Amino acid sequence: MLPHRLAPCYTETDMKPQDTDRQDSYRQEQESRFEETFLSPSGGEAPSPRTAPEEAALPRLRRFEYPGMSEEHRQYLAVFTSSSALAASAPPGPVPADLASLRVDYRSRLNDAQLQAALWEGGPLLVIAGAGTGKTWTICCRAAYLIERGVPPGEILLLTFTRKAASEMIGRASMLLDDAEAAGRISGGTFHGFAHRMIKRYADIIGVDRNFTILDETDARDVIVLIRDELKLRRRDNVPVPKGQVIQGILGTSRSCELTVKEVITRDHEHLSVYIPDLEVIQRLYLKYKQAHRYMDYDDLLEVLYEKLQNNSRFRQLVHRQFTHIIVDEYQDTNTVQGRLVEALAGERRQVMVVGDDAQSIYGFRGAKSENILNFPRIFPASGIIRIEKNYRSTPEILAYANDVTGAMTFAYPKQLASVRPGGAKPEVHRCFSQQEEASWICDAVENLQQQGSALADIAAVYRSNHLSGHLQAELLKRRIPFIVYGGLKFVERRHVKDMLAFVRISLNTLDAAAWHRVLRMISGIGQVRSGMIIRTVAENGGVFSAQKFRGHPFFSAMEELEGVIRYLQDDRLSLQQRLLRLKAYYLPVMRQHCEDYARRIPDLDVLASLAESSSSMEEFFSDLALDPPSASFQDYPTEKHDGDADSLVLSTVHSAKGLEWRYVFVISMLDGVFPDIRSLHDFSSLEEERRLFYVACTRARDGLYLSFPSYIQTHQYFALPSRFLSEQDREHFSFYIGRREHPVKFV
């Protein structure tokens, strides 16, 4: 008799690709596991009901230990298991007796759990809302209710992770109340946007120079490269000097995960340990650079706000008076500073509600701490916990599958999502031969769905990482199926956009060395060395750039021209658009020289100019761009004609798909080593994060979920085996097919 579910049984040593013997045995083991899971006749025990009703009633952590568990990991888990607060769910607060007198009929719009959350009166509240349970809707109702109850809208602070999410919620709240004016005064936005506003507004009180500029990630990378090059590092121990992106990654992880550079390198980049002292120097210089040039990066905004809230009582009072009710969305993705910030903002009044789903925490690699959500009850004693588990999105079959995924998770607030929808088809698992065949199978299936009346926009294909979509894109192009790619290279990260913005940055701050480098190197005859010389001249000149200083140099006329452009950009009497169009005129010939496909990039320059329309100053334009970057969907797709409204299939990484839903979802490349990613296999907690990511992928689907994988993949041959996530599933919960749709061989 087969075990009902096959437990994962890997250790780090199984996975070392160098060791061919082990590799072979790993392969064999995987193959047999695969066969047992998918190919043998259904013979397992009947699925046992996993959650007894009484077990489901209380939020409680699963305990978890395994043989050979390290002390470190044990301690890590102890954070969760000792969270005493989890046992103490506060009793429901009183629901106002006179519900009927309220303008909005909440009872008819919300289920019991949602209603309890929206009308909560018992102080701090943690809402655990699974995927598709109407979390957004509940927050909207909460905001509407607070307003009805007499809280001035301006005192409600709604913190989210994207500006879109905030404005959407405020929009829905205003529809609900039928009072756009009142709801419009709700203060909503991202953590970063909020921090920016507060710092600018109270700059004088908190003693921060108001004239700072925001350094986005790409700019920050330029600065880091600049610093690294200035150090003139030589190859050490025949290890190449790390790339800018890698250095930025290390410094970023060090910051957001609160580790030293040394710790990060030892943990994630062992081969770079010879560079530890250099990177520590770079870290210090980067800090200095920001101070010297009045730059703040994203983390600085949050940290400054937190630090000032702690240490400046006048500021704290002002902020507390202004915002009396705090609502935080996607709490599972907050990092340490954000968690503390919520605590500091709530203050003594503790009118704080956080909403999240620990099973959907997928940004741990960036410092998001799902501990925040688990620790909330400890930070705010006597807080309430409400779970919303009724799912309005997916069919029972899809949810049964998704619940299996959460069942395989080690720690979480246990939850069983229950569907309110009628039954549909079971999720399908498809094994294809190659990536090409997988792509072609998906296209077949998509065309099928189209014939059955689905719009392309109802369908999405999601994958672990960007490059996996290549084959699919090629096939879609061949068949002329229009598609949109989410989460590719962002608009502001494109080379030509960055180039244009470098001029803008210089016009705002003539001491910005990184921007100068970028701009100067466009001029023929100027490279690393001369550009450094020019920048030094500008700095010695107190930040004044004068072409006259370079009379006699071979590039004198180029300097004159450059000076003209910059003066033009600085001229406040002209409209932003005028200035940017002048810049475009200067930049076009440069771009023609450097880019093969320069014609295709021109529209982006116009987009940039038109984005400026809504800003009142160059500085504001620049901040807005950093805090609210236009989405990647500006991309020009190689389909013949494509405008934003066209009916298109969506291709997206799972990360970018979070919070979205489609009728039909294809999860492609379900291979071990791909999804889960090979780099996560050695570490328990990152493997858990991959599993949560898989959970997010599955719960995007409303009507149909299709998982597929190729058995043969050119680049990572030895991992061309089905994802372990597939074999963790109960075989009753999916159907399995081999080969093309026309000739499916159904096994289970």
Added chain:
DNA sequence: CCGAGGAACATTTTT
């Protein structure tokens, strides 16, 4: 010292 051309190389990324 500059820049062209070839080789090497790639997670995920709300701000």
Added chain:
DNA sequence: TGTTCCTCGG
């Protein structure tokens, strides 16, 4: 597929 690093010839 695109970007960045490295080397070598002007």
